[in-house]
Amino acid sequence: MxxxxxxxxxxxxxxxxxxxxxxxxxxxxxxxxxxxxxxxxxxxxxxxxxxxxxxxxxxxxxxxxxxxxxxxxxxxxxxxxxxxxxxxxxxxxxxxxxxxxxxxxxxxxxxxxxxxxxxxxxxxxxxxxxxxxxxxxxxxxxxxxxxxxxxxxxxxxxxxxxxxxxxxxxxxxxxxxxxxxxxxxxxxxxxxxxxxxxxxxxxxxxxxxxxxxxxxxxxxxxSLEAGHVVELLTSAGTDQLAAELSGEFAGVRAETVEPGRTRLYCRKRLDLAPLFGFFERRGIEVSEARLVRPSLEDVFVRVTGLEIAKMDNGGHRGRRG
Amino acid sequence: MRHWEAFWCIVLKDMRTYYLKPPNLSWGILFPVAWTGMFFIRSQTPVDIRMILPGVMAMSILFGTTSMLAVTVTFERKGRSFERLLLSPVPLRLLMLAKTGGAIFFGIVNACIPVLIASFLIDISGIGWAALAGSVALIAVSSTFLGLFIAVSVSEVFEAQTFSNFFRFPMVFLCGLFSPWPHCRLRSSRSVICFPSHTVRISCTMRSTVRAACRCG
Structure with missing residues (x-):
């Protein structure tokens, strides 16, 4: 070392x-x-x-x-x-x-x-x-x-x-x-x-x-709680579809960011083949699927923010600036 | 050996970089020259110059060395270049020796100015040069360390000069250069400027005293 x-x-x-x-x-x-x-x-x-x-x-x-x-x-x-x-x-x-x-x-x-x-x-x-x-x-x-x-x-x-x-x-x-x-x-x-x-x-x-x-x-x-985030661009996408997605895939939370743009949050790696099958059965075309990685800045803000909150609750004040 | 090379580089860099810096130029060089000129012009006879010379030399060294340290240490601390020296593998004592060494040398050079001027006005053949050199070195070392004490206590160059004056001017007055106050001179006999100036005085009159003693004998 x-x-x-x-x-x-x-x-x-x-x-x-x-x-x-x-x-x-x-x-x-x-x-x-x-x-x-x-x-x-x-x-x-x-x-x-x-x-x-x-x-x-x-x-x-x-x-x-x-x-x-x-x-x-x-x-x-x-x-x-x-x-x-x-x-x-x-x-x-x-x-x-x-x-x-x-x-x-x-x-x-x-x-x-x-x-x-x-x-x-x-x-x-x-x-x-x-x-x-x-x-x-x-x-x-x-x-x-x-x-x-x-x-x-x-x-x-x-x-x-x-x-x-x-x-x-x-x-x-x-x-x-x-x-x-x-x-x-x-x-x-x-x-x-x-x-x-x-x-x-x-x-x-x-x-x-x-x-x-x-x-x-x-x-x-x-280490971020969010785990994996997959973003899909589809020919159609509603809150109803997001709810169906969440119901069909265990451990996946789906959210419609805007019509035709859906985000899937999951702890583990997501297998894309069943996912595409899900859309195909409903006649919805998937034009793009990408992994949204949290940036280091997200991690930094999350980690430092959390820790500062913890410290303040713990009463550790008066530290050096 | 490697550290001594660094030592010389620091001394030479300080000499090159700081000897002619404005605060040093005004307080360390012009000020003693002005004082020297002032006393010598005021003096009526060559005997007076011989009596005044030790005090003026001591003062030139005091002002020169303390101004030099105020520049080399305080400037560098402010610009954070002093950190560069502290972060180098040069031992701290050697580093401080290098920083003070340049100032000591500068003080010794400053002491030569009054002697040089006096040499045009009076016969300086009676000076005991070895004793004078020792005395001058003694004043240079002691006043450099006074300057170092001041330089590390402040963060700005003007603060160092102001703080130095709290020591320098009272010393000049106490040593009786202006008025021969016996009580003050007695109390200040241990000050940086007084005790060595006595030794300078002795060395300035050494040969003539010896010669006079020989003649009497």
Whole structure:
């Protein structure tokens, strides 16, 4: 495992930031860490990277416990914060070379690696310009380049595409996928659910300082109560037909969304052949049948909403924002 | 060895990036130069300059180093680039040494300005250079750490400069640079600016004192 976290806890005075956070990230995996604002994402990242000290819990990287001294593990990780934090007075190339020097890279290698990354990220032409003059997308790209200058095994990314244009965001996502294919483990926090859905192999939801759900996309989707939803476009469709459908197929609830458009909700996979037979017997033509999958956003809203409601009922207030 | 390379890169980057930043330029360079000029122009005789030189040097170092730290640490904390340093594998002590090292060097350079100006006005051959260098280094180190204490306590550069002035100006008055108040000078004898300026004073007059003693002997 690249990252193993267990029983992580952090309080700021009496305010709970995170409580009993547990998850693990496999080597070469892209792991998404999602949660509403103030859920404890940044505090967790700060503890994982050494900017904050946990009150209790364990942090292991590649099987070794670094809880007592995260500094020893900092050469293993690259960190890309939510705001680009390079030096505005230095040029793009100087920034990269400086970051490489912080990781003890020799002079010649610094130069070569910086040039290569500038080329990879399409910043060669802007290499001698001061960082302060870069556009937001360019700043983001250079910050990511600085995060991977020392070829870390694990890359922590906080909101990598926040506030940048669509083209730059696509380019960054493609660069991240490329990095991951070459074996880098990526720990990603984002507000863009779609981004997590596209990039992440597994996702954890954190709400009010607690991990409420961890799993692959399929596992998270299937955790929704709705199960499978099949939508049918038919030549005719009424509430009467929906009632007949519900009666004929056990465990299926049918609903007419609009005339000629019917949705079937069921817990298990639905066999389509008997379904088509049902319509054929009634002389109704089925023009389209498609599986309506709940989006990760649906799962996120459902999970986080439910959990917040539970917490409020349980009287867990006063948590950190 | 790898960490020392990072250390030098941080020192050099700070020198290149921050030595000529506006707050540093005004408080760290122009201010001591103005003070030096003010005292030297006011002085009537070369003897006066020799007496004033240690205090002006100490003040130049104090203002230079505290301004430098206010810029290097507070600026970087505000822009979050300081986090980048904290997240690197460079040991924390070495990191702080790198951040303060640049300021110490800057303070020492600042101390040279009054000496340079004085060299055009008086004969400075009586200065004990080794003792002077030691004293200057001592002031630079102690005032840099005072600056560090201030820089980490605030979040804005202007706050750092304002907070620094709460220490800097009372020290200037207490050390008796303006008026020779014996009680104040006695009480402030342990301040960052006073005790080393005494050693600077001794080193500035060291050779001439020794020579005079030899002649008497």
């Amino acid at each position: 690249a990252i193993e976290v267990s029983g992580l806890r952090k309080y700021f005075g009496r305010l709970r930031a995170v409580e009993n956070v547990e998850f693990s990230v496999g080597e070469g995996e892209i792991f998404g860490f999602l949660g509403p604002n103030g859920a404890g994402k940044t505090t967790t990242i700060n503890m994982l990277t050494g900017l904050a000290r946990p009150d209790s819990g364990r942090i292991r990287y590649f099987g070794r416990d670094y809880t007592a001294d995260i500094k020893q593990a900092q050469h293993l990780m690259g960190i890309v914060p939510d705001e680009s934090n390079l030096y505005p007075e230095l040029t793009g190339r100087e920034n990269l070379k400086f970051c490489a020097a912080l990781y003890g890279m020799p002079g010649r290698e610094r130069e070569q690696r910086s040039s290569r990354l500038l080329e990879t990220f399409g910043l060669t032409e802007a290499a001698e310009r001061k960082f302060a003059t870069y556009s937001r997308g360019m700043k983001r790209k250079l910050t990511i380049a600085a995060g991977i200058i020392h070829r870390p095994g694990i890359l922590f990314l906080d909101e990598p595409t926040s506030g940048i244009d669509v083209a730059s965001a696509r380019q960054i996502r493609s660069l991240l996928s490329g990095l991951n294919r070459r074996g880098t483990t990526i720990f990603l926090t984002t507000h863009y659910i779609e981004e997590a859905e596209r990039l992440c192999a597994r996702i954890a939801f954190i709400v009010a300082g607690r991990i409420v759900r961890v799993g692959t996309l399929d596992e998270l989707m299937s």
